[in-house]
Amino acid sequence: MDSRDTILKKLKANKPEFIALPKINLDIFDENIDMVKEFIRKVEVAGGKVFEVTDNKEVLSKTQEAFPDTKVNFTNLDDSGFFNTIDYETLKNPHKLNDLDVLVLESTLGVAENGAVWLTDNDIPVRVIPFITKHLVLVLPKENIVPYMHQAYNALDPEVLDYGIFISGPSKTADIEQSLVIGAQGAMSMTVFLV
Amino acid sequence: MSHSKLAGIFNKDEKKVDWHDKALWFVRHKRDLSVHEVKGWEELRNLGHGIKAHTLSHLDVYLEQFEANALKNGVQVHWAANGDEHNQIVHGILKENHAKKVVKSKSMLTEECHLNPFLEANDIEVIDTDLGERIVQLAKEQPSHIVLPAIHKNKLEVDELFQEHLGTKPCNGDPQYLTGEARKHLREKFIHADAAITGVNFAIAENGGFVVCTNEGNADMGAHLAAVHIACMGVEKIIPKQEHLGVFLRLLARSATGQPITTYSSHFRKPRKDTKMHIVIVDNGRSEQLSRPDFRASLHCIRCGACMNTCPIYRRSGGHSYDATIPGPIGSILSPGKDLTKYSTLPFASTLCGSCSDVCPVKIDIHTQLYKWRQIIGKETPQPFIKKKSMAAMGKIFSKPSLYGKVGAVAHWALRTLPKSLINSWPNIWGKTRDLPVGHKQSFDQWYKERENNKKDDQK
Amino acid sequence: MKVGLFIPCYINQLYPQVGKATLELLEKLKVEVVYPSGQTCCGQPMANSGFENESEGACINFVNNFKDFDYIVTPSGSCAYHVKKHYNIIQQTDEVVKVRKNVYELCDFIVNVLKVKQLGASFPYKVGVHKSCHGLRGLRLGSSSELVTAPYSYIEALLKEVKGIELMTLDRSDECCGFGGTFAVTEDVVSAKMGKDKIQDHLRNGVEVITATDVSCLMHLEGLITRNKQPLQVRHIAEILNSTIESKVAHPKGQKH
Ligand code: SF4
Numbered sequence: 001m002d003s004r005d006t007i008l009k010k011l012k013a014n015k016p017e018f019i020a021l022p023k024i025n026l027d028i029f030d031e032n033i034d035m036v037k038e039f040i041r042k043v044e045v046a047g048g049k050v051f052e053v054t055d056n057k058e059v060l061s062k063t064q065e066a067f068p069d070t071k072v073n074f075t076n077l078d079d080s081g082f083f084n085t086i087d088y089e090t091l092k093n094p095h096k097l098n099d100l101d102v103l104v105l106e107s108t109l110g111v112a113e114n115g116a117v118w119l120t121d122n123d124i125p126v127r128v129i130p131f132i133t134k135h136l137v138l139v140l141p142k143e144n145i146v147p148y149m150h151q152a153y154n155a156l157d158p159e160v161l162d163y164g165i166f167i168s169g170p171s172k173t174a175d176i177e178q179s180l181v182i183g184a185q186g187a188m189s190m191t192v193f194l195v
Numbered sequence: 196m197s198h199s200k201l202a203g204i205f206n207k208d209e210k211k212v213d214w215h216d217k218a219l220w221f222v223r224h225k226r227d228l229s230v231h232e233v234k235g236w237e238e239l240r241n242l243g244h245g246i247k248a249h250t251l252s253h254l255d256v257y258l259e260q261f262e263a264n265a266l267k268n269g270v271q272v273h274w275a276a277n278g279d280e281h282n283q284i285v286h287g288i289l290k291e292n293h294a295k296k297v298v299k300s301k302s303m304l305t306e307e308c309h310l311n312p313f314l315e316a317n318d319i320e321v322i323d324t325d326l327g328e329r330i331v332q333l334a335k336e337q338p339s340h341i342v343l344p345a346i347h348k349n350k351l352e353v354d355e356l357f358q359e360h361l362g363t364k365p366c367n368g369d370p371q372y373l374t375g376e377a378r379k380h381l382r383e384k385f386i387h388a389d390a391a392i393t394g395v396n397f398a399i400a401e402n403g404g405f406v407v408c409t410n411e412g413n414a415d416m417g418a419h420l421a422a423v424h425i426a427c428m429g430v431e432k433i434i435p436k437q438e439h440l441g442v443f444l445r446l447l448a449r450s451a452t453g454q455p456i457t458t459y460s461s462h463f464r465k466p467r468k469d470t471k472m473h474i475v476i477v478d479n480g481r482s483e484q485l486s487r488p489d490f491r492a493s494l495h496c497i498r499c500g501a502c503m504n505t506c507p508i509y510r511r512s513g514g515h516s517y518d519a520t521i522p523g524p525i526g527s528i529l530s531p532g533k534d535l536t537k538y539s540t541l542p543f544a545s546t547l548c549g550s551c552s553d554v555c556p557v558k559i560d561i562h563t564q565l566y567k568w569r570q571i572i573g574k575e576t577p578q579p580f581i582k583k584k585s586m587a588a589m590g591k592i593f594s595k596p597s598l599y600g601k602v603g604a605v606a607h608w609a610l611r612t613l614p615k616s617l618i619n620s621w622p623n624i625w626g627k628t629r630d631l632p633v634g635h636k637q638s639f640d641q642w643y644k645e646r647e648n649n650k651k652d653d654q655k
Numbered sequence: 656m657k658v659g660l661f662i663p664c665y666i667n668q669l670y671p672q673v674g675k676a677t678l679e680l681l682e683k684l685k686v687e688v689v690y691p692s693g694q695t696c697c698g699q700p701m702a703n704s705g706f707e708n709e710s711e712g713a714c715i716n717f718v719n720n721f722k723d724f725d726y727i728v729t730p731s732g733s734c735a736y737h738v739k740k741h742y743n744i745i746q747q748t749d750e751v752v753k754v755r756k757n758v759y760e761l762c763d764f765i766v767n768v769l770k771v772k773q774l775g776a777s778f779p780y781k782v783g784v785h786k787s788c789h790g791l792r793g794l795r796l797g798s799s800s801e802l803v804t805a806p807y808s809y810i811e812a813l814l815k816e817v818k819g820i821e822l823m824t825l826d827r828s829d830e831c832c833g834f835g836g837t838f839a840v841t842e843d844v845v846s847a848k849m850g851k852d853k854i855q856d857h858l859r860n861g862v863e864v865i866t867a868t869d870v871s872c873l874m875h876l877e878g879l880i881t882r883n884k885q886p887l888q889v890r891h892i893a894e895i896l897n898s899t900i901e902s903k904v905a906h907p908k909g910q911k912h
Contacts (some may be wrong), residue, residue, distance in 0.1 A: 004274035007478045011430065012255040014486035019252040021435065022245035024442065028235040042455055094420060095386050113233075113445070114455035127467055128419035131412045131459075149456075150441035158402040158437035163467075166444075166460040171412040174452075175327035175343065176370040177350040178218045184326055184374060185381055186412020186459065203844045212848065220827070227800065236803040505801065507831045511848050544842060546835025546849075547703065549792035553801035566703070566741075573705030586706035593701075594712020596693035596720075624840045628847035629878025632669040639667045639674035643690050 026150050035112040035145045036194065042115030046169025047182050048190040056080075056139065059104065059193045063137050066191065067102050070135075075104035076125060077139065094128045103133035110145040110192070111152050116166035117192060118152065127163055136170070136187040142194045198544040202512035211349075216510040218346065223504040225453030226554070233449065242442045244558035247495035250433055251485060257400040257433045258476065264403025268465045270472045277479045278308035284475050285310060285392065285425055286317055292423045292471070294319070294389035298381075300407070300414035301325040302394030303341055303498060304427050304477060307520040310392075321392075322384045324413040326377050333360045339514025341521060342451050342500035347513050381413070391417030395428035395474075396497070397443055401436045404464035405474070408447060408457040415461050424466065425473045430481050431494040443497060446556035450499040484532045489567045493528045495557040502551035502561060508544055517541060524551035528564040531572065539576045542568035659724035660690045661717075661758075663697065663731045663870070670870050676893040677730040677761055683897070684769055688728075691720040699737040703836045707744050714738075714745045722750040726768060727758040730893045732790025732868040735760040740793060760794055760868055761893055766809040772816050778898045779819030783862030784810055785853065785876070786829040787869035796868065800829050810868060813896060820895070823860045830856075834875035850879045857887060864888045866895055 040050045053059055056077045064083070067073075073085050083104070091097065109118035117138050119130060130136050146152050156164070171186030182188065206212055230236045250257060262272045273288075275281035281304075289297065297314065299305065299321055311332070314321045323332045327344035331337065333356050338344030345353070350368030357363040357373055361380050366372045393414045398405040405426055407414045418424040434443065448454040466472035485491050503509045503523035514522035519530040519538060527545065530538035542565045551561040572578075573586075625631060637645075658681065662674040681688045697717055698710030717738065721727045729735050738758045745751060765771060786808070790796040797808030814822055833839070833849025840846075854876060857865050865887060867873050873889040880887050 002274070003276040003280060003478075006276055007274055007430065007476070007482060008255045008258065010478070010482035011258070011485060014482050015254050016252050016485075016488065016491065019245075019249045021249040022242055024242060024438070028238045029233075031234045046454070046458065098382060098386065111456075114448075116456050116460070126419075128416065131415045131419065148441070149445050150438070153438045153441045156437065158399065158404070161402070161404065161462060162465040164462040164464075165415070166456060167458065168454075168456050169458050171410070172458060173326045173374060173411050175325070175330065175345050176353050176373055177368070178221070178343070178346070179350075179370040181370050181374040183378065184411035184413070185324060185378060185385070185416050199842045199844065202842065206844045206848060209848075216852070231803055233803070507833065507849050508842070508845050511845050511852075543705075543838065544845075546788065546831050546833060546838050546846075548788035548831035548835070550788075550799070550801060550829075550831070553792055553799050569703065569705035570707045571705075573707070578705075582704070583706075586701050586704060586709045589696075590698075590701050590706070590709030590712055593696040593698065593710070594716050596695055596716065624843045625878070627843060628882065629850075629875065630881040631878065632874050634669050635671050637671060639662050639671035640692075642671055642675060643678075644692075 024150065029148055029150070033112060033147055035147055036142055038112040039110055039115055039145050042113065043169065043192055046115050047172060048115065048169040048192060050192045050194060052194045055195060059137070059139050059195070062193070063102060063104055063191070067135055070101035072100050073102045074100065074129070077104060077106060088125060091126045091129065094126050094132065097129060097132050100129065100133045102135045102137060103129055104137040104139065105130065106139045108141075108144055109152060109155060110140045111149060111166070112145050112147050113149065114168055116168040118164060118166055120164040121162045130165070130167065131171070131186040133187055135189045135191070136167070137191045137193065138167070139193045139195060196518065197540040198512065198516050199540065201516035201518060202544070205513040205516055206511070212511050214349070215347065215513060219504045219510045222343070222452060223501070223554070226450055226501060226504065229449045229453040229455065233445070239442060239446055240556055240558050243446050243497075243556055244495065246434060246439050246442060247557050248492070250435060251431070251491060251494055254430065254433065254485070257435060258430060260400040261398055261403055261433055262476075264401070265474055266403070268403045270403065270466065270474055273473060273475045275475055275477045275479070281308045281427065281475055281477045281479065282310050282313040285427070286314060286319075288423065288425055288473050289314070289319060289390055292390060294423060296384070296388050297321045297390045297392060298324050298384055298388040298417040298421065299392040300394065300409060300417055301328055301344070302392065302427055303521060304394060304429050305392065306338065307479065308477070322381070324381050324384065324417055325409070325411060326374065329377060329381070330356065337515065337520070339522060340500060340503055341498050347515065385416045385420050388417060388421045390423040390425060391421040392425045392427065393418055395426050395432050396447070397434050397440060398428055398432045399437050399440070400433055402464060404437070404462055406440060407461045407463065408444075408459065410458045412459050415459060418463070419467070423471045423473070424463070425475065426463065427475045427477065429477050429479070447497055447499050450501040450554070450556040480533050484529070487532065490528060490532060490564055492559050493525065493532075493564060495559050496525050497557055499556055501554045501556065505550045505554045507548065507550070508546070512544065517544070524561045524565070525559070528561055528568060531568045535572065536576050539572045542572060656686060656725050657723075658686050658688050659721045659727045660688050661694060661697070661721065661727055661729035661734065662690065663729065663734050664695065665874065666730065666870050669874065670891065673730055673870055673891040673893055676891065676897040677728070680774070680893055680897040681728065684765070684771065684774070686769070689724070694720045697734040697737050699734060700836060702737065702741055707741070711745055714742050718745070718751050718754045721754050721758070725757065726764065727754060728761055728764045729758070730761045730868070730891060731870065732760040732787050732794055732796060733871060735763070736789040736793035760790055760796065762809045762813055762868060763794060763796055766812060772812055774813065774816065774896050776896050776898050777818035778895045778900055779903045781821045781823050781861055781863045782814065782895065783823045783825060783857040783860065783865050784814065785832060785865050785867040785872055786810070787867050787872045788831050790868045791829055810892060814866070814892070817895060823857075823862045825856045825860055827856055832872045832876055834872045836871070839875055846875070847879065850875055854879060854885060854887065858885065862887065864890050866890050866892050868892055
């Protein structure tokens with residue numbers, strides 16, 4: 001018998017009698033929060049910045065203002081030819097992206113309770129870029145903010161996902177004497193534009 | 196060495212103990228602030244507990260479901276009965292892909308299996324990419340905490356280590372500079388890695404996906420650059436459905452560091468084009484633990500580290516005093532299941548204060564399990580003759596009031612009735628740092644009897 | 656209502672004043688109290704050391720001594736907890752079940768059975784409450800800082816009514832003192848360090864007298880306090896609730912140790 005069968009057989013023999021799966025009653029958690037306000041507060045706690053803007057054009061102009069002297073920029077927002085300094089083909093060789101300065105991506109889901117923003121393969125042309133970029137900029141429609149993680153998962157079909165990630169703030173560590181340092185292995189800054 | 200001996204060594208430097216205690220207490224404090232903001236926190240813990248208990252009662256079924264779905268997703272699934280087999284499997288995958296350079300994000304399981312030394316002996320470079328883990332790796336040590344692996348090191352020690360291994364400039368332990376240098380060093384490693392190994396925080400039966408949580412982004416940097424991603428998980432990491440992540444991700448980071456969520460919660464399900472994804476499912480003693488009704492709830496653990504931060508002993512004895520992969524309260528109920536004799540002092544490294552059980556996000560009855568391991572250790576491991584004898588003597592005296600009465604009359608202290616060698620050692624150890632109680636001329640017993648007699652006299 | 660008084664062995668021999676205060680306090684509250692002479696120990700020392708089986712005789716003796724009372728009251732949260740939680744090792748006869756159900760720590764009994772808070776005590780000192788763990792997290796005599804529940808404390812509810820008392824707030828409201836039974840000896844280094852830190856917390860916050868529901872914790876703390884000649888006193892909560900000191904003297908109740 002191979003290990004697979006041995007393990008499964010042992011687990012089957014050793015498990016306790018069936019215990020029912022508890023039901024999740026979402027009303028217990030609901031406290032009627034102002035979702036946009038809470039979202040902004042939590043992104044800031046996580047070390048990120050939030051701006052409210054009217055459209056994608058404003059996103060890119062504000063981004064250029066915030067990061068004026070960058071060399072390598074990329075976004076997949078529409079009509080962004082003027083912003084991009086590299087094209088999609090270059091992205092296909094991610095090992096060469098170590099000098100990516102600013103990346104602007106669109107998201108379809110944010111969570112108020114923790115300031116997390118959701119991205120999937122649909123939003124990210126190449127998986128590694130939100131991590132390898134120096135500055136990460138995310139665009140999120142306000143009405144796509146949900147209060148808690150429960151609602152976030154209710155909005156996500158488990159069957160269609162290939163890869164997805166919740167990002168809350170820039171990469172960070174406190175591994176040296178518990179001093180918080182922003183910019184560990186991933187992005188050094190994170191900005192969210194609410195449209 | 197026993198826990199108390201190792202704790203004694205850690206306590207030689209009281210300043211360090213104080214720092215360690217305060218740093219971890221601060222993490223506990225941040226956890227408190229954070230969980231008090233969550234309406235229904237205790238309900239959330241109940242759910243966490245309930246979902247895990249359910250899952251364990253159906254574990255084989257969920258694992259098979261997970262496997263089937265993962266295969267459908269184009270992921271290869273492997274099963275390892277123990278640490279050796281796990282290491283062989285990982286090595287096999289690496290060999291097959293001609294991988295010589297590996298980056299690894301935090302995985303307590305691979306620590307448990309001692310994967311690093313095994314791969315290194317096979318001529319493979321393994322780089323731990325979590326900053327704390329990289330620090331202990333460079334220092335050739337073990338992590339002393341499951342969430343804060345280098346909490347036992349001060350910044351000057353890190354400074355020196357980095358000077359020696361990464362060629363940094365002396366900086367008086369500036370965390371900003373040191374982290375920046377580590378970032379550069381690790382970027383190089385990520386970019387040239389042939390394979391990435393990650394742990395798994397949660398594996399979802401219904402869709403074959405798995406979630407990895409980090410703050411640094413190191414799991415993603417590794418997995419998205421290398422051509423091969425190997426994810427290693429214990430059988431207990433399974434949860435039934437994706438929606439259950441809603442419960443566990445709300446519990447995990449708040450309990451661990453007080454953050455409402457980790458910076459990155461990555462959901463892996465299918466490999467990138469032209470790359471490979473493998474999952475190694477490991478038993479290594481977990482099925483035995485599942486067979487023990489009193490201890491199976493220890494498999495609920497989501498590795499948040501809160502029981503370590505809250506434990507007044509852990510904070511003052513350091514993670515290495517447990518001499519086990521998982522230190523602290525949870526380690527003290529997991530380790531005896533693996534080697535009862537080797538870890539026989541761990542369940543006694545506790546005052547049974549119960550703080551761990553109250554802080555645990557999945558409501559493991561940790562201190563009750565510590566008490567229960569003590570009973571098993573008392574019965575099944577060789578105990579010092581003197582301890583056995585004295586316990587039996589105490590049991591006898593306390594079961595018969597007549598014996599007890601006589602004894603009480605002679606001695607101030609019930610323990611004085613124990614075998615000489617023990618009597619002598621007790622007050623001696625107690626008295627090293629503490630004065631013994633003075634005692635009174637008259638015991639409560641005698642006073643009460645006198646009072647009752649006087650009452651009777653009065654009535655006459 | 657007939658109440659059996661359980662006085663743990665170390666109180667009997669080393670801190671008899673705590674037993675007296677408990678008895679007097681209950682009698683003040685018009686409770687009929689009997690102290691059964693056949694009592695010995697609840698069995699905890701053996702059980703916590705991993706020798707539960709050796710403690711069976713003690714458990715049976717405990718039940719035999721207290722089975723005829725409506726309630727069993729003890730000035731020890733730890734012993735009450737042990738009877739409630741760990742007497743599952745002996746056969747669960749009606750008597751055993753009854754004893755386990757009706758055993759109470761003193762404050763718990765006063766607040767939840769007698770339902771009184773004002774005891775007419777007076778104790779003009781700055782007092783720090785040490786929330787002994789078995790009482791706090793075992794018997795739930797108060798809310799523990801880990802849980803997200805409405806805060807409460809039976810001990811503080813009683814102390815707040817004491818005339819002249821000033822309850823001081825600690826930095827760490829319910830950290831263990833490090834006694835832990837045999838832990839105090841097998842892990843003496845960590846035990847002493849925990850006690851030292853606990854004492855510092857009280858000193859930092861201006862405490863003059865540390866009180867607790869458990870003498871065992873206080874014995875450990877007192878041992879450290881006397882050894883290090885620190886300006887602190889320890890008093891079991893029964894002594895404070897039974898106290899009638901109107902004005903402050905250097906050594907409350909004149910009990911110099
Ligand atoms: S036992 Fe509970 S508190 Fe400890 S690490 Fe595991 S989940 Fe966290």
